[in-house]
Amino acid sequence: MNLNEFIAIDIESTGLDPDKDEIIEIAMVHFKDSQVQKTFSSLIKPQQEVRPFILKLTGINNEELASAPDFKAISEELINFMGTLPMVAHNAIFDSRFLKTALKKVDAPYKMPIFYDSLLLSRIAWPLMPNHRLETLITELKLVREQSHRALPDAQACGEMFLLALEKCQKFSDLSKYHLAQLSKNSPWENIFGKFTDIPSETTITACPSTADAPNDEKPDIPVRIRDWFGAERLLAKNFANYTNSNPQNDYAGIVERNMFRGGTAVLESNPGINTAQAFLVPALLKVVQSQGRLVISTGSKASLDNLATQLAALLPLFGAHIKVATIKKRNHYLCLRKFNEHLQNHELLLTSDEKLQIMPLIPWIEFTQTGDASENNGFNLNRNWQLWYKLQSDAASCVANDCEFAEQCFALKARKKAEAANVLITQHQLFIENLDADLALLPRYEHSIFCDAHTLPQLSHGILGKNIRFFDLRNQVKILAHTREMEKGLLAVLEQKVAESNRAEVQEKCQSIRKLISECEKQLHRFFIRIGKSVKKQGSKPNLRYSYSIQAEYEADNKNLLEGLISFEKQTQELIDSLQENPEIKFLVKNVAGILSECEKFRKDLEFVCVGSKEDWVYWLEEPGNPHTLVMQAQPLSIHNLWLNKHYKWVQSTLFTSNTLSLENNFDYFTWRMGLKSRNLPKNKTPFVRKVANPWNVEEMRKVVVADFLPNPSDKNFQKEMDALLTEILNPSNLNTLALYTSQYSLLQSHEALEEIFAEQQKLLLSQSTDGTLNNLLDLFRKEKGACLLASQSYAEHIFQQEIAVDLLVLSKLPFPSPGDALVQAQGEAIKERNGNPFRDVFMPTALNEMRLAMDNMLKFSQDKGIVLILDKRVVTEKYGRSFCSLWDNKHIVVKSLADLQKILLQ
Ligand code: SF4
Structure with a gap:
C-alpha cells in the first residue's frame, strides 16, 4: 500500500465556485520515496476584487497580488512541474476543479491526472480524529507547518499527512485490507488498496469482543442526606x-x-x-x-x-x-453487522461507486469499536453519508434478532441490554419525546426524570409529534430497492440473483413490475410537488403558506395518482416478500425489503394526513414550495399537552x-x-x-445593557440605513469582539454590505453567517481574531453561545417577535383569540421575551465574563410592552440619546 511518487497540491482562491472564482495562490510539492524532491509556489493575480475575508484568512495582501503573474503566465511551468504524476490534495474535488477550470480558461494543453483525496484516506486511517480538517490533522499528528492557509505549507503538510495515513493503513488487519481492496476495484484507489491481494480464510467482519466493565463490589459508605x-x-x-x-x-x-x-x-x-x-x-x-x-x-x-x-x-x-449508567441513543445510530456484511459481500449490486468509498472508514473501525455507534466514527460522517447509512443501520423492522448470526455481538442489542441493567439512563430530548410518542417502547421503564435545557422541550415536542413530507423521504427508501439511475442494481437485483433457479423467472417478473411502480411513484411525487409550486406562484406572495382545508382544495394538487401508485407498489412488494420469506438462502435480504416497505407505508399514511389538512387542532403549512426537491409539507399539533399528560406526568x-x-x-x-x-x-x-434560584454572580457588574434611543423605530424606512451607519461608527475604531444578531436575513445582508469596506480598510475580520461558510468554521475564526465581528441570525444565538465564545459586545438589532411566517406561533395565536384570549400577550410577547433571554443570558458563561448588550430597537423603552423586556434585566439599563454618548460607553 504505497504511492512512491506524487505531487501534493494546494490552492487558495477568491471563493468556492471554480467557474466564478479564481486561484490567487497555487503550490505543489513533489514527493518521491517519502522525501520532498522540489517545490513550486506562486501567487496569481486575479481579475476580480478579492474579498477582505479571504485576504484576512490567507494573510495575502492586495499589493502582493497586484504584482503577481496571471495564471496564463505560469501555466507552462506548472504543467512541466506536474508532468504525469498522480496528485494528492485535501478535499481534492476543490483543487482539481479549480485547476482544471483555470487550465481550460487559458487553453493550456494538459490531461488531468488522477487525484487522490487525502481527506478520504485520513478518514479511513483515523476514524476517531475529532475531525478531518487539515488544521486538526496537523495538530493531532504533530506535523510542522510554518503558516496556515498558505498554499506551500498546506501542500507539504497534506503530502506528509497522506504518507502517514498510508503507513497507518498498512497496519490494518488482513481482513480490513481485503475489503478495502475489493471496494476499490475499478477506481483510482485500486492503485493503492488493490496491491493487497491475499484472501483471508474468513471474509465476514465481526465485532471485537466487549471489554468487560471492571467489577466493583465495593459498598461505599456514603452519607445519604445532601446536607x-x-x-x-x-x-x-x-x-x-x-x-x-x-x-x-x-x-x-x-x-x-x-x-x-x-x-x-x-x-x-x-x-x-x-x-x-x-x-x-x-x-x-x-x-x-x-x-x-x-x-x-x-x-x-x-x-x-x-x-x-x-x-x-x-x-x-x-x-x-x-x-x-447507560447512554441511550436511537436504534438507528448503531451499525447492523448483518446488513454491513451483506453490503460488503454484494457491493457490486448494493453500493454505488461513491458509496464504495464512503463505506471504507467503517471497515477498520469495526475492528475496535465497542459501541458500533456511527456518531463515534468521525471518518464516517452521518450527516454526509445518511443515504448509505439508511442501508446499514439497525432498525426493528428489518432485524431478525435471534435468527441473526450476529445476535451475540449485535451493537444495538448490547446497548439495549446495557440500558436494561442500568439505573441511570442518559439520553437526549429527541429520543425521550419519541419514546413518549411510541407509547414508551424505546426506553426501559423509569421512575424519575430530569430534563436539562428544559426550555427546548416544547418546540421539540411539537416537531416530533408533527409530520413532514419531502420528495427525498420516499426516494431514498425506494432507491435502496432499485438505484434510481441504475435500476438493475439494488436489493431487488440481489434477490433476483440469489433466488433459486426454479423460481427466478417469476421473481424477476415481480421485481421488474416493482421497479416500474417505483419509477412511476417518483414521477407522480415530482408532478404533485411541481403542481403545488405552480399554484403557490399563481397565488402570489403571502406571509406564510398555511392551508387549513386540503392541499387539493387550496393548491390544486391532486394526490390521487400518487396514492394509487404507492398502494400498488406496497401490494406488489408485499407479495414478493410473502413469496420469498420461507427461502432460507435469502430470508434475511427479504427482511431488509420488509423494513423498506414499512417506511414507505409510513410515508404514504403521513402524506395522506398532511394532504387532508383539516384537523382543527393542527397547523399545516408549506416550506420552500419553489423547488419540488426541497419542498416540505409540514403538520404539527397546536398542543402537546396530552402527550406529556398521558404518557409522562401520570405515572x-x-x-x-x-x-x-x-x-x-x-x-x-x-x-x-x-x-x-x-x-x-x-x-x-x-x-x-x-x-x-438566586444567582451568586453580580450580573449587573458583569453585563451592561444599553438602549440606543436615537435610532428611528424599526418600522421606519430609514431604520436599516441608520442602524448600519451607527454600526460603522462604533465598530470602526473598536477592538471589541462583536456578535450582531438579526431577525431577518435581508437585514443581515444589508449590514454586511455596509460594513464590509470599513472592516477591510481596518484589516479587521467581518464574518457573516449567510456568506462566509458554516457557522462552526466562522466561530473558530471569530474566537481567534481580536476585534472580529460576526453577523448571525437571532435564532442561532443559543447555538452560538453553546460553543463558549467570548463576546464583548452583543448587538440586538430588533426585538425578536415571531415572524408572520412562523406558522405554529401564528396558529396558536389564532386559537387563543378564538377563546377570547389575547394572542399578543399570551403567545407573541412570551415568544419574543424567551428569544431575548436566550441571547442575553447565554452571553455570561463564567464568573470573569464581561460584556455590553446594545439594543438598537428603541421600542424597548418607548412602548408599553417594552417594560416586559426591561424586566429581563431588572430595568437596569442605560438609555443613550446620541452616538457620542454611546461611543463614550463603549470606550469605557
Ligand atoms: S440482531 Fe438485528 S440489528 Fe443486530 S446485527 Fe442482527 S439483524 Fe442487525
Whole structure:
C-alpha cells in the first residue's frame, strides 16, 4: 500500500465556485520515496476584487497580488512541474476543479491526472480524529507547518499527512485490507488498496469482543442526606478542588432532593453561576441508591450531554457499584453487522461507486469499536453519508434478532441490554419525546426524570409529534430497492440473483413490475410537488403558506395518482416478500425489503394526513414550495399537552425541569402552560413547584445593557440605513469582539454590505453567517481574531453561545417577535383569540421575551465574563410592552440619546 511518487497540491482562491472564482495562490510539492524532491509556489493575480475575508484568512495582501503573474503566465511551468504524476490534495474535488477550470480558461494543453483525496484516506486511517480538517490533522499528528492557509505549507503538510495515513493503513488487519481492496476495484484507489491481494480464510467482519466493565463490589459508605455533601468542609468540598460552596447551589440541591424523595414536579430555573449538574446529580443519585428506582436524565444539546457526562464521571467513584449508567441513543445510530456484511459481500449490486468509498472508514473501525455507534466514527460522517447509512443501520423492522448470526455481538442489542441493567439512563430530548410518542417502547421503564435545557422541550415536542413530507423521504427508501439511475442494481437485483433457479423467472417478473411502480411513484411525487409550486406562484406572495382545508382544495394538487401508485407498489412488494420469506438462502435480504416497505407505508399514511389538512387542532403549512426537491409539507399539533399528560406526568414519580431560561417576568406560566402543567387533567400530586434560584454572580457588574434611543423605530424606512451607519461608527475604531444578531436575513445582508469596506480598510475580520461558510468554521475564526465581528441570525444565538465564545459586545438589532411566517406561533395565536384570549400577550410577547433571554443570558458563561448588550430597537423603552423586556434585566439599563454618548460607553 504505497504511492512512491506524487505531487501534493494546494490552492487558495477568491471563493468556492471554480467557474466564478479564481486561484490567487497555487503550490505543489513533489514527493518521491517519502522525501520532498522540489517545490513550486506562486501567487496569481486575479481579475476580480478579492474579498477582505479571504485576504484576512490567507494573510495575502492586495499589493502582493497586484504584482503577481496571471495564471496564463505560469501555466507552462506548472504543467512541466506536474508532468504525469498522480496528485494528492485535501478535499481534492476543490483543487482539481479549480485547476482544471483555470487550465481550460487559458487553453493550456494538459490531461488531468488522477487525484487522490487525502481527506478520504485520513478518514479511513483515523476514524476517531475529532475531525478531518487539515488544521486538526496537523495538530493531532504533530506535523510542522510554518503558516496556515498558505498554499506551500498546506501542500507539504497534506503530502506528509497522506504518507502517514498510508503507513497507518498498512497496519490494518488482513481482513480490513481485503475489503478495502475489493471496494476499490475499478477506481483510482485500486492503485493503492488493490496491491493487497491475499484472501483471508474468513471474509465476514465481526465485532471485537466487549471489554468487560471492571467489577466493583465495593459498598461505599456514603452519607445519604445532601446536607452532608454540599457546604464548606463537606463531601464535595473534600473531593473536588474546584467546588464552590454557594447558598443558591445548596438551595437548588435541596429542592431536587425534596422533589425526588417526595415525588412530584419541580420547575427550577438555574443560572450559569451554579454548577447545576452537580446540584441535581448528587440528590438524584442518592435517591437511586436508596430506592433501586431508575432515573432518566435528558439533555437538549450535545454540549450539555458532554458536560453531564464529565460531571457524572467525576461523581461516580463516590457512589461505587451502586450506580450503573447507560447512554441511550436511537436504534438507528448503531451499525447492523448483518446488513454491513451483506453490503460488503454484494457491493457490486448494493453500493454505488461513491458509496464504495464512503463505506471504507467503517471497515477498520469495526475492528475496535465497542459501541458500533456511527456518531463515534468521525471518518464516517452521518450527516454526509445518511443515504448509505439508511442501508446499514439497525432498525426493528428489518432485524431478525435471534435468527441473526450476529445476535451475540449485535451493537444495538448490547446497548439495549446495557440500558436494561442500568439505573441511570442518559439520553437526549429527541429520543425521550419519541419514546413518549411510541407509547414508551424505546426506553426501559423509569421512575424519575430530569430534563436539562428544559426550555427546548416544547418546540421539540411539537416537531416530533408533527409530520413532514419531502420528495427525498420516499426516494431514498425506494432507491435502496432499485438505484434510481441504475435500476438493475439494488436489493431487488440481489434477490433476483440469489433466488433459486426454479423460481427466478417469476421473481424477476415481480421485481421488474416493482421497479416500474417505483419509477412511476417518483414521477407522480415530482408532478404533485411541481403542481403545488405552480399554484403557490399563481397565488402570489403571502406571509406564510398555511392551508387549513386540503392541499387539493387550496393548491390544486391532486394526490390521487400518487396514492394509487404507492398502494400498488406496497401490494406488489408485499407479495414478493410473502413469496420469498420461507427461502432460507435469502430470508434475511427479504427482511431488509420488509423494513423498506414499512417506511414507505409510513410515508404514504403521513402524506395522506398532511394532504387532508383539516384537523382543527393542527397547523399545516408549506416550506420552500419553489423547488419540488426541497419542498416540505409540514403538520404539527397546536398542543402537546396530552402527550406529556398521558404518557409522562401520570405515572412517573418525579420530574425535574431545569434550565437557565424558564421564567419570564419572574413567572413560569408560559413554560408550564406549554408543557401541559396547567391542565386541569394534571394529577394533583404533579402540580409543579416552581422556583428561580438566586444567582451568586453580580450580573449587573458583569453585563451592561444599553438602549440606543436615537435610532428611528424599526418600522421606519430609514431604520436599516441608520442602524448600519451607527454600526460603522462604533465598530470602526473598536477592538471589541462583536456578535450582531438579526431577525431577518435581508437585514443581515444589508449590514454586511455596509460594513464590509470599513472592516477591510481596518484589516479587521467581518464574518457573516449567510456568506462566509458554516457557522462552526466562522466561530473558530471569530474566537481567534481580536476585534472580529460576526453577523448571525437571532435564532442561532443559543447555538452560538453553546460553543463558549467570548463576546464583548452583543448587538440586538430588533426585538425578536415571531415572524408572520412562523406558522405554529401564528396558529396558536389564532386559537387563543378564538377563546377570547389575547394572542399578543399570551403567545407573541412570551415568544419574543424567551428569544431575548436566550441571547442575553447565554452571553455570561463564567464568573470573569464581561460584556455590553446594545439594543438598537428603541421600542424597548418607548412602548408599553417594552417594560416586559426591561424586566429581563431588572430595568437596569442605560438609555443613550446620541452616538457620542454611546461611543463614550463603549470606550469605557
Ligand atoms: S440482531 Fe438485528 S440489528 Fe443486530 S446485527 Fe442482527 S439483524 Fe442487525
